[in-house]
Amino acid sequence: MPDTAPRPVGARIVSLVPSLTEAVAVTLPGALVGATDWCTHPADLDVTRIGGTKNPQLDRILALAPELVIANEEENRAPDLEALRAAGLDVLVTEVRSVPQAFAELERVLVACGAPGRPRWLAEAEAAWAGPARARGRTTAVVPIWRRPWMVLGRDTFAGDVLARLGVHHLYAGHAERYPRVPLEELRAAAPDLVVLPDEPYRFTADDGPEAFPGLPCALVSGRHLTWYGPSLAEAPGVLSEALRAARR
Template sequence: MSYLKQFTDQLGTSHSFENAPKRIVSLVPSQTELLFDMGLEESIVGITKFCVHPFHLKSTKTIVGGTKQVKIDKIKALQPDIIIANKEENTLEIVESLKEICPVWVTNIITIEDNQKMIQDFGLLFNKRTEAQKWLDKINFGYQDFQKFMEDKQVKKVAYFIWANPYMVAGGDNFINELLKLNKFENIYDNNPRYEGRYPEIIIQKMRIQGDPDLVLLSSEPFPFKDEHAFELGRHTHHATTVFVDGEMFSWYGSRLVKAFDYFKLLHARLPII
């Protein structure tokens, strides 16, 4: 079987391989989950401490650090054929330093279409076309089904919090915001001229005058929000309902989307009618 040697990642970087990469280091939790779901468990040699799905990988694979700080010597000792990174999760400094070891494949996921391209790329890159197509079909089916589910739903204004002390939210130009849009959640911090960046630090006392959300969504990750945070944030809106949500379902791309669509249906069932 002939093997396609030239590939281009989602940053436009060209990579050459004589054979399908057999030893993979993954620096992104959701992409580790995807690689496992595509039948590549045996090829994964290194993961981050945040790669918690499937759980048993933490005891069977080498932990090479976090997503923002990695142990380069540990990665080098694993002799990987490829390192899988992400533009948002991993720093440019990390990517550049790891290029001396082996090719670093960088994904860039903003939209569901970007997510599908990543899965398609992995199918070609790792010679797992059949597995990739299976997940593409599952996601496309779930996506179309969920769009139908949302047809009669009303738009709700939301603020999606990811951090406290200082308070930070999901802004625009990121995967979380795309999934908010899919749920007909109008993000009050999407392209808000007062706050720059994908995850801006905000002044909660100004929430009323800067959008006054119907819902305040508190993500389960990366910050462990508690009831006191919900109470404090609620005081700075007119009538918002505060809802604790599963951050993995809103921020993990890859095969996780199949579960996310089902989760979103359950979420809508418990939201107040506005």
């Protein structure tokens, strides 16, 4: 069965992507039999945990005998996905670099998982993002995603597109790398209007992030709303916009 063909209701699904886990769990309760340790939503999700996104325990996945494994080309490693395919499993790999692409890939995943129709949350999310993107470049920002070493959003990222649609231009959007390593001194010298600090993949907090950028407004934002594509997309514009406004008051 091709990986994009619809599965019957009751098909066994394993998710290697936290945002896709949430999307499938909300849409098809009971379909998931396995998910990563980082799949934190829904909070009451009760499935077999199969390790991390970068180091899944393949033997656990195989033991679950899923009809489909859903993955992402950025979050999961190609050798792991190839090993699952070699073992006879169907693996659907998503690619998400923009908000419109997220909606298209979510629909593809849900159809493949056996959803009988488009879920209400997906329509609400599309409506939340339906307005025109705000003027690019109104607010400049740097967006660290890691420290030790410092890494930031670069070119062609989903989170970068989310911010652009909220009127925030991150200064490394034209960088040759998608997640470049940039010395802290260079980030400070860039003098952005705003430093955006998500709580994942690195958990920046009020005590671990803003102190590195003295004199610059810092917005602590939800990584789930900035980087996840799923039900959280419906509330992301409001949640992120408020966090960005609060940082500049």
